[in-house]
Structure formats: structure tokens, C-alpha cells
Amino acid sequence: MPELPEVETIKRELQTLLTGKTIVRCRVMRPDIIGYPETREFKRRIRNQVITRIHRRAKYLLMDLAGGSTLIFHLRLSGALLVKTKGKISRHARIVFLLNDGSNLIFDEPRVLGRAYLINKDEQPHVLKGFHELSYEPISPEFDLAYFAKNLGKRKAIIKSVLLDQKVCAGVGNIYSDEALFRAGIRPFRRASRLKPAEIFKLLLALKDVLHLGIKHLGTSVSDYRRVNEQTGNFQKMLRVYAQEGKPCKVCGTPIVVKKIGNRGTRYCPKCQK
DNA sequence: ATGACGTCCTGCCTGC
């Protein structure tokens, strides 16, 4: 699923392919993929807009348009942004943006959980509440020991849930939270407020480390994540616990286990993680 | 305010 490193990879690829191009118009196959505004208005506002800048905030991908509005995507679990000049359009294409050079930007999303938004400059609609509540990203300089320790200290929830909280660790998802906890040697079920200072520091470094590694290796393709040309990332080859259940731990040989936390699978080594 | 949990949605996998 696209988390911070995957969206960062997609962003970098789209920057070279789309910056300066014009969205002539779009075709919407599934109106419910549009979070805001309603479909007719979305299609009307998107016409003949020049893409001036492409950037990223946590797991959101943003395209600034010359008219002052921003096209925002959240890919959720299975979304992809594909650029194609020819070939047939996949059956999971939900929105197709026709560009002035004849190529297409395709918002492909099998599970229809992802969303596209078109937001005017001075508009702060409640539909993007989560976006405005995002905290620092672990790879940013502001995400330091003081910030992390303060936010973990006031939370009684288990550490895994806190890592997934976008109001604490913006951009972190299931893959990188499991990987960071493994590298820090911390069990996902530990209460956040009960972690020792040394553990918080190790976890901080592990989080920064796995996210940077994920970016360096162009993301993790274990299920649905695809880059703009449909190629995969490479970080799945370096995973130590995520999608490794049943396999021996690379450090101690103990089989990696998977347990439910909330409604999501959590993988860890029962021996290495205390 | 916080934490726990259900819901959305579809494709894929499993088991009968």
C-alpha cells in the first residue's frame, strides 16, 4: 500500500513527466472516487488547467494548478497514478486525465477507497479535515527526540497504533511501522507511554531509517503498489517482518508471527522484540 | 480528549 516512501517515489516520477503539462479534460468512470467537489464541478474546474508544481504531504500527492486550485490524491490501499501514452486503459481506471501532449494520467484504484479532491486556494473544506490535521513527518527535522518523546509520553495506546496515527507520525503506515518496531527491538503491543527513553530514541532513528531506505529503494511492492510506469519498487526484498510471517527471523531464526491489532495485521519477531 | 472498534470497497484466496 502506498505510504510515505511510495507516494514520494510516485511524486518524483510525476514531476518529470507532468510538470508544465495541461490537463485538457477528464473522464470519470467512478464518481464516488471524487471526494470533493461533486463530479460535474470537478470536471468543469479541471479543464485546461496547467500543472505548475507536484508535491507531497504525508501520503497525499498534490498537483498545483495555474488557476490557483490544487488537485489532491490519496491512494489509500491500492491506488496508483499511471502515465500512459498508448495501450489500453485498465479496467480499474477510475479517472482518466487527458493531457495536452496526448498522454493520459490514470487514477487507477481497484478497491475504490482512494480519493481525488480539487480544492480552491481559499477553500478549506471539511472533507480534507485529516489533511489539515497532519503532524510532522518522521523524515522532517522537526520530528526530533523532544517531539517524539512528548507525543509518546501522553499516549496510553499501544505503540503500533500511535505510529499509525497521522496526527503523530504523518505518512507512516502498516509496513514501515512494523519494520521500524523490529529494527528498534520493540514489541508492537507495548504501551507508548511506557517506553524507556533509550527505546524512544532507537525507535526514532529506526523510523527515519526505514522511511529513507524505502524512498531510496523506490518503495515496497508486496501487493498493489505500482509506480507511474507500472514498475514495482524494491524495498520488499529488504523487509524483515512485514509479509514475512512464518519465515525465520533474519537475526535469530525464530519464526515471525502475525497478530491482529485493531483490524490490521502486525508482524514481529517474538524473540528479538521485547 | 482518548482509545477501541466498525465501516467503506473490491479482488483474491480458501474451503466446501
Add this chain to the structure above:
DNA sequence: TGCAGGCAGGACGTCA
């Protein structure tokens, strides 16, 4: 072979 049911999971709403 065919199909029902379970599962995956990020964000968000609801409830205690």
C-alpha cells in the same frame, strides 16, 4: 467447477 465467505487495510465516524 462454482460460489459463499473471509480477509486485506487507511482514514474516519461513533461510542464509551
